[in-house]
Amino acid sequence: MAPPQLARRRTAPGSADRLDRDRQAAPQVFERLRGMIIALELPPGSPLSRAALATQFGVSSTPIRDALMRLEEEGLVDVFPQYATVVSRVDVRLAQQAHFLRQAVELEIVRGLALRHDEAFAAELNATIARQQQFAKTGEFEKFMAADNEFHAQLYTAADKQDIWALVRSRSGHIDRLRRLHLPSPGKAQDIVRHHRLIVKAIETGQPDEAQKHLRTHLSGTLSELARIRAHHPEYLSN
Numbered sequence: 001m002a003p004p005q006l007a008r009r010r011t012a013p014g015s016a017d018r019l020d021r022d023r024q025a026a027p028q029v030f031e032r033l034r035g036m037i038i039a040l041e042l043p044p045g046s047p048l049s050r051a052a053l054a055t056q057f058g059v060s061s062t063p064i065r066d067a068l069m070r071l072e073e074e075g076l077v078d079v080f081p082q083y084a085t086v087v088s089r090v091d092v093r094l095a096q097q098a099h100f101l102r103q104a105v106e107l108e109i110v111r112g113l114a115l116r117h118d119e120a121f122a123a124e125l126n127a128t129i130a131r132q133q134q135f136a137k138t139g140e141f142e143k144f145m146a147a148d149n150e151f152h153a154q155l156y157t158a159a160d161k162q163d164i165w166a167l168v169r170s171r172s173g174h175i176d177r178l179r180r181l182h183l184p185s186p187g188k189a190q191d192i193v194r195h196h197r198l199i200v201k202a203i204e205t206g207q208p209d210e211a212q213k214h215l216r217t218h219l220s221g222t223l224s225e226l227a228r229i230r231a232h233h234p235e236y237l238s239n
Helices: 025-038 050-057 061-073 090-116 118-137 142-156 164-168 173-182 187-205 208-218 224-231
Strands: 075-079 084-087
Touching: 025 050, 025 061, 025 173, 050 061, 050 164, 061 075, 061 224, 084 187, 090 142, 090 164, 090 173, 090 187, 090 224, 118 142, 118 187, 142 164, 173 224, 208 224
Parallel strands: none
Antiparallel strands: 075 084
């Protein structure tokens, strides 16, 4: 069954593919392709032609090769030498490990932030949640997920753990794709918004145990629905 309300795959180059010529090409290609894979615009099994990608982004083969190597390191593509490169299936085991890592880190982060209960920081988080709410209403799921990442990145930044956020993000490709598959489910986006608000309220009012409780519930939502996701998208998941 095709995933509901996913962005249509782009097959022809367009203005959105143009790179910033003042920046290195390979990191930009990596981020563009990674975003398309996480959004399932490039679903599992999609072939990635180096020649076609070079034409699409207007670069030589070297930045494409470097970007694909980074994607392979994150487990988001499978490279078969002299044969093909394809978007990998969602590895449930890696998704579970990423969830374990993220939960362990963020439980400590929200606890520390709640002990500080910074009202100004809570206001910043609530502004991000307000944008999320708007994207949920309009069904703009890619923007919703970007705002979701922004919310969590703000937590790491406030705790002075930005480098750990970069590590967590690099390990989260498989769990993020599961979340993208789950996101269009009725009520899912609103549940995320509600959990975020409860976490912020606990931080603002200095309740570390409550902050941890709501974060744990928030992060466990997708994996608790794994059987349902697998039933709807068996071709996308491995093991």
